[in-house]
Amino acid sequence: MTTAAHPTEPLDAARLYGRGRLSAARRDIAQALASLGGAFTAEDLHAAVSALRPGIGVATVYRAVAAMAEANSLALVGARDGSTLYARCAGGKHHHHLICTGCGTVVSVACPVDGPLVRSAREAGYTVTAHEVTLYGLCPTCSKERG
Amino acid sequence: MTTAAHPTEPLDAARLYGRGRLSAARRDIAQALASLGGAFTAEDLHAAVSALRPGIGVATVYRAVAAMAEANSLALVGARDGSTLYARCAGGKHHHHLICTGCGTVVSVACPVDGPLVRSAREAGYTVTAHEVTLYGLCPTCSKERG
DNA sequence: GTAGGTGCAAAGGATTTGCTTAAAC
DNA sequence: GTTTAAGCAAATCCTTTGCACCTAC
Numbered sequence: 604m605t606t607a608a609h610p611t612e613p614l615d616a617a618r619l620y621g622r623g624r625l626s627a628a629r630r631d632i633a634q635a636l637a638s639l640g641g642a643f644t645a646e647d648l649h650a651a652v653s654a655l656r657p658g659i660g661v662a663t664v665y666r667a668v669a670a671m672a673e674a675n676s677l678a679l680v681g682a683r684d685g686s687t688l689y690a691r692c693a694g695g696k697h698h699h700h701l702i703c704t705g706c707g708t709v710v711s712v713a714c715p716v717d718g719p720l721v722r723s724a725r726e727a728g729y730t731v732t733a734h735e736v737t738l739y740g741l742c743p744t745c746s747k748e749r750g
Numbered sequence: 751m752t753t754a755a756h757p758t759e760p761l762d763a764a765r766l767y768g769r770g771r772l773s774a775a776r777r778d779i780a781q782a783l784a785s786l787g788g789a790f791t792a793e794d795l796h797a798a799v800s801a802l803r804p805g806i807g808v809a810t811v812y813r814a815v816a817a818m819a820e821a822n823s824l825a826l827v828g829a830r831d832g833s834t835l836y837a838r839c840a841g842g843k844h845h846h847h848l849i850c851t852g853c854g855t856v857v858s859v860a861c862p863v864d865g866p867l868v869r870s871a872r873e874a875g876y877t878v879t880a881h882e883v884t885l886y887g888l889c890p891t892c893s894k895e896r897g
Numbered sequence: 898g899t900a901g902g903t904g905c906a907a908a909g910g911a912t913t914t915g916c917t918t919a920a921a922c
Numbered sequence: 923g924t925t926t927a928a929g930c931a932a933a934t935c936c937t938t939t940g941c942a943c944c945t946a947c
Binding site for chain 1: 867871878887888
Binding site: 770771773775776805806807808813814832 | 900901902903904905906911912
Protein backbone atom coordinates (compact mmCIF):
# COMPACT_ATOMS: atom_id res chain seq x y z
CA MET A 604 0.00 0.00 0.00
CA THR A 605 1.22 3.44 -0.80
CA THR A 606 -0.54 5.50 1.78
CA ALA A 607 -0.35 4.56 5.40
CA ALA A 608 -0.86 5.94 8.85
CA HIS A 609 1.99 8.28 9.48
CA PRO A 610 4.61 6.62 11.69
CA THR A 611 4.97 8.43 14.98
CA GLU A 612 6.24 7.16 18.25
CA PRO A 613 4.33 7.53 21.47
CA LEU A 614 4.95 11.05 22.65
CA ASP A 615 7.86 10.59 24.98
CA ALA A 616 9.04 14.09 25.79
CA ALA A 617 12.44 12.85 26.85
CA ARG A 618 13.13 11.39 23.42
CA LEU A 619 11.54 14.14 21.39
CA TYR A 620 14.46 16.46 21.94
CA GLY A 621 17.33 14.05 21.73
CA ARG A 622 19.88 14.53 24.50
CA GLY A 623 18.94 18.00 25.67
CA ARG A 624 17.57 18.91 29.05
CA LEU A 625 13.92 18.49 29.69
CA SER A 626 12.56 21.77 30.93
CA ALA A 627 9.00 22.48 31.96
CA ALA A 628 8.56 24.59 28.83
CA ARG A 629 9.62 21.74 26.61
CA ARG A 630 7.30 19.37 28.39
CA ASP A 631 4.46 21.75 27.61
CA ILE A 632 5.60 22.02 24.03
CA ALA A 633 5.52 18.25 23.76
CA GLN A 634 2.01 18.18 25.11
CA ALA A 635 0.84 20.90 22.75
CA LEU A 636 2.46 19.05 19.90
CA ALA A 637 0.39 15.98 20.68
CA SER A 638 -2.76 18.07 20.50
CA LEU A 639 -1.93 19.39 17.05
CA GLY A 640 -1.99 16.07 15.30
CA GLY A 641 -1.04 16.88 11.75
CA ALA A 642 1.06 19.41 9.96
CA PHE A 643 1.76 22.67 11.72
CA THR A 644 3.87 25.78 11.57
CA ALA A 645 6.04 27.10 14.35
CA GLU A 646 3.42 29.75 14.86
CA ASP A 647 0.68 27.11 15.20
CA LEU A 648 2.73 25.34 17.81
CA HIS A 649 3.47 28.55 19.63
CA ALA A 650 -0.22 29.33 19.76
CA ALA A 651 -1.02 25.88 21.09
CA VAL A 652 1.65 26.02 23.76
CA SER A 653 0.54 29.48 24.79
CA ALA A 654 -2.71 27.97 25.99
CA LEU A 655 -0.78 25.78 28.42
CA ARG A 656 1.97 28.22 29.20
CA PRO A 657 0.98 31.81 28.59
CA GLY A 658 3.86 34.07 27.75
CA ILE A 659 6.17 31.46 26.32
CA GLY A 660 8.43 33.13 23.80
CA VAL A 661 8.46 32.33 20.12
CA ALA A 662 12.21 31.81 20.24
CA THR A 663 11.73 29.01 22.71
CA VAL A 664 9.34 27.29 20.35
CA TYR A 665 11.61 27.77 17.37
CA ARG A 666 14.53 26.37 19.32
CA ALA A 667 12.48 23.40 20.47
CA VAL A 668 11.36 22.72 16.91
CA ALA A 669 14.97 22.84 15.76
CA ALA A 670 15.94 20.42 18.51
CA MET A 671 13.16 18.02 17.59
CA ALA A 672 14.03 18.17 13.92
CA GLU A 673 17.63 17.52 14.81
CA ALA A 674 16.56 14.55 16.91
CA ASN A 675 14.52 13.21 13.99
CA SER A 676 11.27 13.62 15.88
CA LEU A 677 9.93 16.15 13.43
CA ALA A 678 10.15 16.38 9.69
CA LEU A 679 9.86 19.39 7.52
CA VAL A 680 6.93 18.45 5.35
CA GLY A 681 6.33 21.49 3.22
CA ALA A 682 5.46 25.14 3.32
CA ARG A 683 2.30 27.14 3.73
CA ASP A 684 2.43 30.74 2.59
CA GLY A 685 5.76 31.92 3.88
CA SER A 686 5.95 29.45 6.75
CA THR A 687 7.58 26.10 7.14
CA LEU A 688 5.31 23.14 7.81
CA TYR A 689 6.43 20.45 10.22
CA ALA A 690 4.90 17.18 11.30
CA ARG A 691 5.76 14.51 13.81
CA CYS A 692 7.67 11.84 12.01
CA ALA A 693 9.53 9.02 13.66
CA GLY A 694 11.86 8.69 10.74
CA GLY A 695 12.56 5.06 10.04
CA LYS A 696 12.03 3.91 6.50
CA HIS A 697 12.38 6.62 3.90
CA HIS A 698 9.05 8.07 2.90
CA HIS A 699 7.24 11.29 2.06
CA HIS A 700 4.06 12.98 3.19
CA LEU A 701 0.60 13.68 1.94
CA ILE A 702 -0.88 16.64 3.75
CA CYS A 703 -4.62 17.10 3.88
CA THR A 704 -5.30 20.73 3.06
CA GLY A 705 -8.64 20.39 4.78
CA CYS A 706 -7.64 19.27 8.26
CA GLY A 707 -3.86 19.08 8.27
CA THR A 708 -3.69 15.34 8.69
CA VAL A 709 -0.46 13.85 7.45
CA VAL A 710 -0.04 10.37 6.02
CA SER A 711 3.03 8.64 4.71
CA VAL A 712 3.49 7.83 1.09
CA ALA A 713 6.15 5.65 -0.44
CA CYS A 714 9.02 7.43 -2.11
CA PRO A 715 8.39 7.56 -5.85
CA VAL A 716 11.85 8.90 -6.61
CA ASP A 717 14.09 6.11 -5.42
CA GLY A 718 14.22 3.45 -8.04
CA PRO A 719 13.61 3.98 -11.73
CA LEU A 720 13.85 7.76 -11.64
CA VAL A 721 17.18 7.86 -9.84
CA ARG A 722 18.46 4.97 -11.89
CA SER A 723 17.72 6.59 -15.21
CA ALA A 724 19.22 9.85 -14.01
CA ARG A 725 22.37 7.99 -13.09
CA GLU A 726 22.49 6.37 -16.49
CA ALA A 727 22.33 9.83 -18.01
CA GLY A 728 25.34 10.87 -15.95
CA TYR A 729 23.54 12.65 -13.13
CA THR A 730 24.04 12.00 -9.45
CA VAL A 731 20.93 12.54 -7.38
CA THR A 732 21.94 13.53 -3.89
CA ALA A 733 18.67 14.72 -2.42
CA HIS A 734 15.05 15.16 -3.27
CA GLU A 735 11.92 16.74 -1.91
CA VAL A 736 8.48 15.31 -2.44
CA THR A 737 5.28 16.51 -0.86
CA LEU A 738 1.72 15.73 -1.84
CA TYR A 739 -1.24 17.89 -0.99
CA GLY A 740 -4.81 16.77 -1.11
CA LEU A 741 -7.76 15.70 0.95
CA CYS A 742 -8.07 12.84 3.38
CA PRO A 743 -11.06 10.50 3.02
CA THR A 744 -13.12 12.49 5.50
CA CYS A 745 -12.43 15.85 3.90
CA SER A 746 -12.88 14.36 0.43
CA LYS A 747 -16.42 13.39 1.32
CA GLU A 748 -17.23 16.72 2.90
CA ARG A 749 -16.06 18.69 -0.08
CA GLY A 750 -17.48 16.42 -2.73
CA MET B 751 14.26 8.85 -20.97
CA THR B 752 13.73 10.37 -17.60
CA THR B 753 16.14 13.24 -17.68
CA ALA B 754 16.18 15.65 -20.56
CA ALA B 755 17.35 19.06 -21.54
CA HIS B 756 15.12 21.50 -19.79
CA PRO B 757 12.53 22.89 -22.19
CA THR B 758 12.92 26.59 -22.69
CA GLU B 759 11.85 28.72 -25.55
CA PRO B 760 14.16 31.11 -27.32
CA LEU B 761 14.38 34.16 -25.14
CA ASP B 762 11.71 36.37 -26.66
CA ALA B 763 11.36 39.24 -24.25
CA ALA B 764 7.91 40.08 -25.55
CA ARG B 765 6.58 36.66 -24.60
CA LEU B 766 8.44 36.29 -21.35
CA TYR B 767 6.11 38.65 -19.56
CA GLY B 768 2.81 37.68 -21.08
CA ARG B 769 0.75 40.65 -22.21
CA GLY B 770 2.43 43.36 -20.20
CA ARG B 771 4.33 46.31 -21.61
CA LEU B 772 7.91 45.84 -22.63
CA SER B 773 9.99 48.42 -20.84
CA ALA B 774 13.71 48.95 -21.21
CA ALA B 775 14.21 47.56 -17.72
CA ARG B 776 12.37 44.37 -18.59
CA ARG B 777 14.39 43.97 -21.74
CA ASP B 778 17.52 44.11 -19.64
CA ILE B 779 16.07 41.66 -17.18
CA ALA B 780 15.37 39.28 -20.03
CA GLN B 781 18.94 39.60 -21.21
CA ALA B 782 20.33 39.01 -17.74
CA LEU B 783 18.07 36.02 -17.39
CA ALA B 784 19.56 34.47 -20.49
CA SER B 785 23.03 34.85 -19.00
CA LEU B 786 22.09 33.03 -15.82
CA GLY B 787 21.28 29.73 -17.42
CA GLY B 788 20.07 27.57 -14.59
CA ALA B 789 18.33 28.01 -11.29
CA PHE B 790 18.52 31.43 -9.70
CA THR B 791 17.06 33.50 -6.94
CA ALA B 792 15.54 36.93 -7.33
CA GLU B 793 18.66 38.30 -5.77
CA ASP B 794 20.85 36.49 -8.32
CA LEU B 795 18.82 37.99 -11.10
CA HIS B 796 18.93 41.43 -9.55
CA ALA B 797 22.70 41.19 -9.34
CA ALA B 798 22.94 40.13 -12.98
CA VAL B 799 20.68 42.89 -14.21
CA SER B 800 22.54 45.45 -12.14
CA ALA B 801 25.55 44.89 -14.35
CA LEU B 802 23.52 45.98 -17.37
CA ARG B 803 21.40 48.56 -15.64
CA PRO B 804 22.99 49.92 -12.48
CA GLY B 805 20.53 51.15 -9.93
CA ILE B 806 17.62 48.97 -10.96
CA GLY B 807 15.48 48.38 -7.89
CA VAL B 808 14.88 45.01 -6.34
CA ALA B 809 11.14 45.57 -6.47
CA THR B 810 11.32 45.83 -10.24
CA VAL B 811 13.05 42.49 -10.43
CA TYR B 812 10.62 40.85 -8.05
CA ARG B 813 7.71 42.22 -10.06
CA ALA B 814 9.25 41.02 -13.30
CA VAL B 815 9.80 37.58 -11.83
CA ALA B 816 6.18 37.48 -10.72
CA ALA B 817 5.05 38.50 -14.20
CA MET B 818 7.17 35.82 -15.83
CA ALA B 819 5.96 33.17 -13.44
CA GLU B 820 2.40 34.27 -14.15
CA ALA B 821 3.09 34.02 -17.88
CA ASN B 822 4.50 30.52 -17.39
CA SER B 823 7.93 31.56 -18.49
CA LEU B 824 9.47 30.78 -15.13
CA ALA B 825 8.87 27.98 -12.71
CA LEU B 826 9.50 27.90 -9.04
CA VAL B 827 11.92 25.02 -8.80
CA GLY B 828 12.88 24.92 -5.17
CA ALA B 829 14.49 26.90 -2.41
CA ARG B 830 18.01 27.70 -1.36
CA ASP B 831 18.50 28.86 2.20
CA GLY B 832 15.61 31.21 2.72
CA SER B 833 15.23 32.17 -0.93
CA THR B 834 13.02 30.92 -3.69
CA LEU B 835 14.71 29.31 -6.66
CA TYR B 836 13.36 29.93 -10.13
CA ALA B 837 14.32 28.61 -13.52
CA ARG B 838 13.23 29.26 -17.06
CA CYS B 839 10.62 26.73 -17.92
CA ALA B 840 8.42 26.80 -20.96
CA GLY B 841 5.76 24.80 -19.24
CA GLY B 842 4.20 22.33 -21.64
CA LYS B 843 4.10 18.75 -20.49
CA HIS B 844 4.00 18.28 -16.75
CA HIS B 845 7.43 17.62 -15.34
CA HIS B 846 9.76 18.40 -12.46
CA HIS B 847 13.32 19.59 -12.09
CA LEU B 848 16.70 18.28 -11.15
CA ILE B 849 18.94 21.08 -10.01
CA CYS B 850 22.69 20.68 -10.09
CA THR B 851 23.99 21.93 -6.77
CA GLY B 852 27.38 22.42 -8.38
CA CYS B 853 26.57 24.75 -11.25
CA GLY B 854 22.85 25.44 -11.04
CA THR B 855 21.97 23.68 -14.26
CA VAL B 856 18.39 22.52 -14.40
CA VAL B 857 17.10 19.51 -16.27
CA SER B 858 13.61 18.12 -16.57
CA VAL B 859 12.59 14.88 -15.02
CA ALA B 860 9.41 12.98 -15.59
CA CYS B 861 6.78 13.24 -12.89
CA PRO B 862 7.04 10.19 -10.62
CA VAL B 863 3.87 11.06 -8.75
CA ASP B 864 1.24 10.89 -11.44
CA GLY B 865 0.28 7.30 -12.00
CA PRO B 866 0.60 4.52 -9.46
CA LEU B 867 1.15 6.77 -6.47
CA VAL B 868 -1.88 8.94 -7.09
CA ARG B 869 -3.94 5.94 -8.05
CA SER B 870 -3.22 4.03 -4.88
CA ALA B 871 -3.87 7.13 -2.81
CA ARG B 872 -7.24 7.48 -4.50
CA GLU B 873 -8.02 3.86 -3.78
CA ALA B 874 -7.31 4.57 -0.13
CA GLY B 875 -9.81 7.40 -0.19
CA TYR B 876 -7.41 10.30 -0.62
CA THR B 877 -7.67 12.98 -3.26
CA VAL B 878 -4.32 14.30 -4.40
CA THR B 879 -4.73 17.86 -5.59
CA ALA B 880 -1.16 19.04 -5.86
CA HIS B 881 2.37 17.90 -5.39
CA GLU B 882 5.88 19.24 -5.25
CA VAL B 883 8.89 17.32 -6.45
CA THR B 884 12.41 18.60 -6.76
CA LEU B 885 15.60 16.65 -7.15
CA TYR B 886 19.03 17.94 -6.24
CA GLY B 887 22.25 16.47 -7.43
CA LEU B 888 25.15 16.88 -9.78
CA CYS B 889 25.14 17.13 -13.54
CA PRO B 890 27.54 14.91 -15.50
CA THR B 891 30.21 17.60 -15.57
CA CYS B 892 30.05 18.35 -11.88
CA SER B 893 29.80 14.64 -11.07
CA LYS B 894 33.17 14.08 -12.71
CA GLU B 895 34.78 17.05 -11.05
CA ARG B 896 33.72 16.02 -7.60
CA GLY B 897 34.35 12.32 -8.00
C1' DG C 898 -3.93 60.20 -22.54
C1' DT C 899 -3.81 56.30 -19.71
C1' DA C 900 -2.78 51.94 -17.88
C1' DG C 901 1.13 49.82 -16.52
C1' DG C 902 6.11 49.96 -14.98
C1' DT C 903 9.97 52.04 -12.13
C1' DG C 904 12.46 53.42 -8.06
C1' DC C 905 12.81 54.33 -3.52
C1' DA C 906 11.84 53.61 0.99
C1' DA C 907 9.10 51.72 4.36
C1' DA C 908 6.42 47.88 5.85
C1' DG C 909 5.72 42.99 6.64
C1' DG C 910 6.27 38.40 8.18
C1' DA C 911 9.12 34.49 9.51
C1' DT C 912 13.00 33.16 11.78
C1' DT C 913 17.39 33.93 14.29
C1' DT C 914 20.45 35.88 17.63
C1' DG C 915 22.37 38.34 21.81
C1' DC C 916 22.08 38.68 26.37
C1' DT C 917 20.71 38.12 31.13
C1' DT C 918 18.28 35.28 34.31
C1' DA C 919 16.53 30.85 35.80
C1' DA C 920 16.63 26.01 36.22
C1' DA C 921 18.18 21.04 35.15
C1' DC C 922 21.50 17.77 36.10
C1' DG D 923 28.25 24.44 40.40
C1' DT D 924 28.10 24.22 35.62
C1' DT D 925 25.85 23.97 31.58
C1' DT D 926 21.78 24.46 29.02
C1' DA D 927 17.26 26.54 28.16
C1' DA D 928 13.95 30.55 28.72
C1' DG D 929 12.43 34.94 27.86
C1' DC D 930 12.58 39.22 25.71
C1' DA D 931 13.94 42.40 22.38
C1' DA D 932 16.50 43.63 18.58
C1' DA D 933 18.22 42.19 14.31
C1' DT D 934 18.13 39.92 9.85
C1' DC D 935 16.54 38.18 5.69
C1' DC D 936 13.47 37.82 1.88
C1' DT D 937 9.69 39.78 -0.21
C1' DT D 938 5.84 42.97 -0.79
C1' DT D 939 3.66 47.43 -0.85
C1' DG D 940 2.68 52.54 -1.12
C1' DC D 941 3.43 56.32 -3.63
C1' DA D 942 5.02 59.79 -6.90
C1' DC D 943 6.98 59.92 -11.34
C1' DC D 944 7.83 58.17 -15.91
C1' DT D 945 6.84 55.84 -20.39
C1' DA D 946 5.16 52.38 -23.71
C1' DC D 947 1.35 51.88 -26.49
